[in-house]
Amino acid sequence: MIDLRDRATRWTAARWLPLLGTPVLLAASTFPGEYRVPAVYWLLAVAAGLVFAVGGRHPLVVSLVLSGLAGAMFVIPAWGPSELVPYLGAVALVEAVMRAGDRAAAAATLAWGCAWVAGHWGGHDPAFWRGATFVAAAAYVGLPLLAGLWLRGQRRLTASLAARASEAQIRARAEERAALARELHDLVAHHMASIVVRVKVADRVLGDTDPRVREVLDDVGDTASGALTDIRRLLAALRDPVLDGVPLLDASVVRAEIDGAVERVRQGGFDVDATIDTHLDGLDAIARLTLLRLVQESLTNVMKHADRRTRVRIVVARTDSGVHLAVTNRSRDTHRATSDTHGSGHGLAGMRERVVLVGGRLETAAREHDWVLEAWLPATSGEIAAAPTASAALADGVVWA
Secondary structure (H helix, E strand, O other): OOOHHHHHHHHHHHOOHHHHHHHHHHHHOOEOOOEOOOHHHHHHHHHHHHHHHHOOOOHHHHHHHHHHHHHHHHHOOOOHHHHHHHHHHHHHHHHHHHHOOHHHHHHHHHHHHHHHHHHHHOOOOOOOOOHHHHHHHHHHHHHHHHHHHHHHHHHHHHHHHHHHHHHHHHHHHHHHHHHHHHHHHHHHHHHHHHHHHHHHHHHHHHOOOOHHHHHHHHHHHHHHHHHHHHHHHHHHHHOOOOHHHOOOOOHHHHHHHHHHHHHHHHHOOOEEEEEEOOOOOOOOHHHHHHHHHHHHHHHHHHHHHEOOOOEEEEEEEEOOOEEEEEEEEEEOOHHHHOOOOOOOOHHHHHHHHHHHHOOOEEEEEEEOOEEEEEEEEEOOOOOOOOOOOHHHHHHHOOOOO
16 A cells, blocks of 8 residues: 655655755856856745745645746746756646645646746747747646646545545454354354353252352353343444444543543534543443443534533543543523433434443433433442432532542
8 A cells, every 4th residue: 555654755855855956957057257157046046946845835835936936037048957947836836736726726827837938038038939939838837737637636546545445444344343243142142141041940940959059050140141241242342333443442542532522522612611530441441432432422412402602511530330421511492401302312322222231320311401411330340339420520519530
């Protein structure tokens, strides 16, 4: 695959070559007693090389400036290799057409064409109206234009092929995950569910028997139930269509993604008061994925329904038993905010399913003119105990750490 970043680095370094080569061309054109390149020509030539070297981020500006400098250099009589220096404007035209839009390309082409015509018409060449002059003008303007258009097409083709390759890779991974999810569901999950059922049947059939036997059966049943829960969590992760975006889902990645989601809401014109706990290591990968999706979906609903004149508050707080999430916002529609249907639909249903899979709780409620979403996700280690709601933290100003 073509490494565009490496190619861009090489082109950035190559931009300095004209500045380094210009003095060589001018010196080669100087013959003591016969011809000496004028000082103003030196100044214009070095200025052109410097502009081309440092102006990589602004191809249109570079092309326009070099066209102006070239027009001035065309007027000054030159001899030998020094005559090549003004045609750095043609190179700048190629780059402008390749990288800029259609209007910018047209402006750059017009400027270079005017510079060439004006320089040769009002300059030292007395035979401007020859047919060869028009052929030369068409070549010196048309060829850079065609070269720029061809390179633009190649750039777009390369970007399109790279995008298609990336999409094909994503589809292949999705298909692999889907196939793996089907196998886990049809084989492993089926057998684990069968074990759970058989253990319960055996427990009933045995009735009052040796307590040690019941203890073993209970342990087998609990282990199988836990394994079945883990398989279901894994199935949810495998079927997640955007799992490639955060492949490892470690705590730092989740925190960065949450911060990014909050920043996007702020960029949308909302005043967001965010209290995000940095300690999320107690959650497993699926719970961290669930937390991230809850935050993203909640903030998406905020951008759809919230009043930009009011503050949005989000709290992600860590406790000994898990992680609490609370999102509070004021709706633009008073009736919507005071009804229980705010945020209903596939998004809320999907959030509920995710929370249930990890053994958590999700509550949504309208409180006066505010809409509040609260969720609790259990920690993976230790005994899962009842925890206070996130609304209590909001009311008391408590931040769990």
